[in-house]
Amino acid sequence: MPGIDHRLLDVNGIRLSLYGAGPSAARPLWLLHGFPECWHAWRQQIAPLVAAGYRLWLPEMRGYGRSSAPSDPAAYDLITLCADIQGAMDALGQREVAVIGHDWGAPVAWHLALLEPQRVRAVAGLAVPFGGRPKRPAIETMRRFHAEGFHYILYFQAPGVAEAEMDADPARTLRLMLHNCSGAAPKDFFLQQKPAGARLFDGLQDPGQLPSWCDAEAFAHLLATFEGRGFYGALNWYRNFERNWQRTEALQDRSIEQPALFLLGERDPVGTLEAYTLEQMPKWVPRLLQQRLANAGHWLQNEAAAEVNGYLLAFLARHYPA
Numbered sequence: 001m002p003g004i005d006h007r008l009l010d011v012n013g014i015r016l017s018l019y020g021a022g023p024s025a026a027r028p029l030w031l032l033h034g035f036p037e038c039w040h041a042w043r044q045q046i047a048p049l050v051a052a053g054y055r056l057w058l059p060e061m062r063g064y065g066r067s068s069a070p071s072d073p074a075a076y077d078l079i080t081l082c083a084d085i086q087g088a089m090d091a092l093g094q095r096e097v098a099v100i101g102h103d104w105g106a107p108v109a110w111h112l113a114l115l116e117p118q119r120v121r122a123v124a125g126l127a128v129p130f131g132g133r134p135k136r137p138a139i140e141t142m143r144r145f146h147a148e149g150f151h152y153i154l155y156f157q158a159p160g161v162a163e164a165e166m167d168a169d170p171a172r173t174l175r176l177m178l179h180n181c182s183g184a185a186p187k188d189f190f191l192q193q194k195p196a197g198a199r200l201f202d203g204l205q206d207p208g209q210l211p212s213w214c215d216a217e218a219f220a221h222l223l224a225t226f227e228g229r230g231f232y233g234a235l236n237w238y239r240n241f242e243r244n245w246q247r248t249e250a251l252q253d254r255s256i257e258q259p260a261l262f263l264l265g266e267r268d269p270v271g272t273l274e275a276y277t278l279e280q281m282p283k284w285v286p287r288l289l290q291q292r293l294a295n296a297g298h299w300l301q302n303e304a305a306a307e308v309n310g311y312l313l314a315f316l317a318r319h320y321p322a
Contacts, residue, residue, distance in 0.1 A: 003050070011087030012080070014068035017060040018088060021046050026055035027322050028094045030085065033058075034103020034127070036166075036177055036234050037299075038065055040221035041102065044305035045312065052313055053322025059088065061105065063233025065225045071232075073159060073239040079247040081237075082111050095119060098320040100312065102126040102301060103270075104237050111248070113256045122320040124261040124312065127270050127298055131277035132284040133252045139241035150194035156238040165199050167230040173201075174222055178211055180204045183267040183297035190269045213302040256285045259319035263311060265296030265303065289315065 009016045019039050029049060031042045039058040049056055060067040062076060062084050070076075085108065089097060099120055101109030106125035113123040134141075142151055156162045166173040180190045185205060192203055210219055226234075262281065264271050271278065282288055291311055296304040316322075 004046075008066065009088050009091050011091055012083045014062060014070070014084065015066075016062070016068070016084055016088055017064075017066035019058040019060075020056060021058070022050040022055040023053075024055060026053055027320065028057055028089075028092070028097045029054040029316070029320075030057045030059075030089075030097055030099045030109075032085070032099065032101035032105030032108050033061060033064075034101070034105045035237060036174065036226065036231060037103070038222055038225040040218060041299075042301065043218060043221075044302055045309060048309045048313060049316075052316070054316070057088070057092075059085065060225070061108075063236060069229060069233030070236075073236040074243060076233075076236040077240040077243040077247050078107060078111050079115075079244075081108050082115055085112060086116065089119065096121050098122040098124075098316060100124040100126070101128075103128055103298070106130075110256060111251070113258050113260070114251050114254050117257060120258060122259045122261075122316065123256065124263070124315060126263045126300060126308070127265070127268055129262055129264070129274050129277045129281045130256060130285055131274075131280035132255075133248050134245065137241045137245040147196075149196055150198040152190075152200055153238055155200055156235050159232070159236075159239070162200060162235055163230055163232050165201065166235075167232075170226045170230075171219075171223055172206070173231070174219070174226070175210065176201055176204055176206055178214060178299065179207045181269060181298040182211060183265060183295050183303055184211060185267075185297065187267055188269050188272050191272060211303075213299070213305070218302075255283075256287075258287065259315070260285045260288045261311065261315040262288060262290045263300060263308060264290070264292050265298060265300040266292050266294050267297045268300065270298060 005020045007018050033041045063069045099109040099112050106128035109123050110130040113120045293304045293307050301308045
């Protein structure tokens with residue numbers, strides 16, 4: 001992809017791999033990827049956002065690609081993940097930014113907005129909403145309601161279990177994740193009921209080919225993120241619900257006051273999982289604009305790139321002009 005530069009920054013006790021695009025003097029805009037993806041997940045947003053006048057910053061988040069991947073699961077709580085990005089912003093001398101996050105990148109974006117109300121001027125989240133700090137860690141609710149059945153987040157909790165299944169064939173893992181969480185799969189197929197002893201991919205569909213919105217070059221970028229390293233760093237993000245809850249106590253009553261945009265694919269299984277959070281979101285994000293994209297699943301910035309780009313560009317032009 002032309003016009004992309006790369007650097008490694010030593011921040012917050014790790015080495016952060018960071019890609020950039022656009023004029024160096026332009027207003028900074030951060031794009032934070034989710035699970036199990038990589039910086040290249042934003043490939044269809046890069047050219048339009050650069051053309052609009054922004055300097056893009058696309059990190060490989062802690063645990064991914066060429067960024068450090070500490071072995072201790074406790075090194076992946078939200079406050080620490082935010083500190084990675086804050087440290088990079090400091091190193092680059094950025095006093096005003098906008099932040100956009102997808103999937104796990106969205107909670108990082110939402111919490112950066114909470115932690116940095118002066119520096120983060122506008123924030124957008126894709127797929128994962130913000131509904132304030134819960135009364136108890138969310139993992140407690142999951143364990144209570146899914147004690148007799150399978151839930152993928154519970155399956156991810158014990159180190160080594162999900163890794164054994166996912167690392168066995170990274171290409172198949174990624175192909176299954178892309179398909180079964182997309183708009184091409186039956187609605188909420190990824191959330192199908194399974195017994196407690198099931199594995200992640202039991203009962204899921206293997207299309208045997210890549211989706212139309214992920215060509216071989218894009219898939220090669222994604223696969224390279226995990227080949228030789230595996231998924232343990234990425235999975236450690238899921239092992240911090242209690243720690244996240246403890247470390248965000250100071251943010252308990254804080255709302256996101258900046259202009260905010262939330263985009264959700266109508267066929268995204270996360271929309272089903274987070275139905276209550278979606279109801280609560282306007283209370284905690286008062287300057288919120290929400291949009292749902294018909295026929296898009298979880299990977300909406302590529303499944304419905306033109307729509308996503310239109311919403312992002314309009315939102316940024318109004319609240320964070322280049």
